[in-house]
Amino acid sequence: MIQLEALADLAIKAGAVILDIYSGDFAVATKADASPVTEADQRAEAVILEGLRRIAPGIPVIAEEESAAGRQAEIADRFILVDPLDGTREFVSRNGEFTVNIALVEGGAPVAGVVYAPALGRLYVGAKGEGAFAATVTGGVRSSFEPIAVRPRPAAGLTAIGSRSHGSPETATFLAPLPVAEFVSTGSSLKFCLVAEGKADLYPRHGRTMEWDTAAGDAVLRAAGGAVVTFDGRPLAYGKRRQAGDVDFANPYFLAVGDPDLVVVALSATA
Incomplete structure (x- = not known):
């Protein structure tokens, strides 16, 4: 399986590009499905796709902006899904609640994933059989991963x-x-x-x-x-x-x- 740390590092790299644009003025365009898109979506996706060619050669990638442009790879049982900037509306409104998403799918199920919220400095990773973990990112530097887990259904609300x-x-x-x-x-x-x-x-x-x-x-x-x-x-x-x-x-x-x-x-x- 692709190393989670490699995917995490790639998400952090894409997040740095997003934050650079987020800190200044940017234009917002509208895609065919009426959803917004910015330079940050496009540049972050380019960073991720280049990185995946290096760390996951030969695995097909389905990425949001490539798909919006009509370019979709042929997939098999194993492929990667990329959303370079999930929550573009949150990015535009500058509330910080946007993420970089990279996932590996096998047999129709997501078996590894990275979610990075660059404006919040919060990074989540998880993989089948390995568990889930979170870390903080400050100035592009990641802390140690700490395990996370769901909680039991509460007795009350x-x-x-x-x-x-x-x-x-x-x-x-x-x-x-x-x-x-x-x-x-x-x-x-x-x-x-x-x-x-x-x-x-x-x-x-x-x-x-x-x-x-x-x-x-x-x-x-x-x-x-x-x-x-x-x-x-x-x-x-x-x-x-x-x-x-x-x-x-x-x-x-x-x-x-x-x-x-x-x-x-x-x-x-x-x-």
Whole structure:
């Protein structure tokens, strides 16, 4: 498997490019799907793709901006998903809640992932069979990794987490019958990571996402002991091409949880 530290170093390098642009003025364009894009998205992706050619030669890469330009590699059982700047809306609004996402997928599942929030100096990594870890990054220098893990389902109220920029009435309806004591809004793939380190219990998503948005955070959460499932209870799958009624690599709605027991609890209560 690709070394997590190599992926982490690459994410930090891309994050430095993002922060350089973030510190000044930048233009915002609109892609064909109406989502925003900046120079930071494009330059960070170029850094990541160059690095992956060096540390993961021969593994196909599906990257957000390359895909937006109509350039998608042919994939096999093993491939890499890249979102160079997840949470571009958070980047534009300058709230710091944006991330660099790199994930390795094997057999339709994310088996290794790196999520880096450069403005917050927070780095998360996880891999199947190795566990999940977090570190701080200051001035481009990473601290030692510390293990993280999901928390057991609390006896009292749950903490739910959701999108700062893409909330939906469906999510409120889903959460209504559950014993939710607190709802936290956060941008980007940080939502997966907060569940992974035991700061939240569940993250329901009733909104548009693509595989590059979710794979790295999903890998970290699974490695920390959590689960990510569709609303019929099946694990969220990756490498979805030639889908009836949707584009390549588009995700269905999903539920991310810390304690896997919450899958049955939540889906039963909201059925």
